Amino acid sequence: MARYTGPVCRLCRREGQKLYLKGERCYTDKCAIARRGYAPGQHGQNRKKLSNYGLQLREKQKAKRFYGILETQFRHLFERAEKMPGITGENLLRLLEMRLDNVVYRMGFAASRKEARQLVRHGHFSVNGNKVDIPSYLVSVGDAIKVREKSMSSVKFKERAEIAVNVPNWVQVNYENLEGKVVSLPTREDIDIPIAEHLIVELYSR
Structure with a gap:
């Protein structure tokens, strides 16, 4: 690509x-x-x-x-x-905003969108229990994004879980379990770019 x-x-x-x-x-x-x-x-x-x-x-x-x-x-x-x-x-x-790499970044699992894209490409995330390694994959409301079990021991994710991140209102994140969920579509006010x-x-x- x-x-x-x-x-x-x-x-x-x-x-x-x-x-x-x-x-x-x-x-x-x-x-x-x-x-x-x-x-x-x-x-x-x-x-x-x-x-x-x-x-x-x-x-x-x-x-x-x-x-x-x-x-x-x-x-x-x-x-x-x-x-x-x-x-x-x-x-x-x-x-x-609904691209998987951006959602991963918004949830705080990556320091930048570029890093999020790389993590997704390397197969570190699942969507609704299924491995997805396509950064452009469009998530939907209700989708659950989770760090795959084999990647949970990575120092990278442990460090990210300890960093305070301003998570937007349209996603929810559980850093203890390294998972998040899209709860609504982002509004224009939610997009701070x-x-x-x-x-x-x-x-x-x-």
Whole structure:
């Protein structure tokens, strides 16, 4: 499966804000935005004012980079969001939030979405008792996500269980048993990512 393998701090600098792609490092003085708060490249410090198209494109790129997916997958989710009842932009964000790798991150079992994606790919989680190793798997309300029994002894999960995490209202987590449950669909207020989704809709509607 295609994925971005370049330096992730460069992505944060390109968007001009923290995307929290490196987990705990993003909260320290080592964060690239704190040290070099301008776009990468030779002309990074001479950025020009963006056009309307440029603003729309940057919002789309930002959303893709927050969730760690590439264009084809993102476009497919947008097309699915368009066919759903309700507001297309909010539907898109809701679909992105319901990806298994994002749910694992939201539950606090990983320090970043990138780490969550890797843990899922390595088969550390089950959904409703069945092993699922596809990061893009869309969970549903009522689904139970659990660290598989053979992975429970991992130091990684023991350390994560001891870290206080701000868990969103639409999931419940039992760190003692290393399991969680999706109790409702996330609302727009639950999604704390700074994305103007209407700009993404405008871009794809051109």
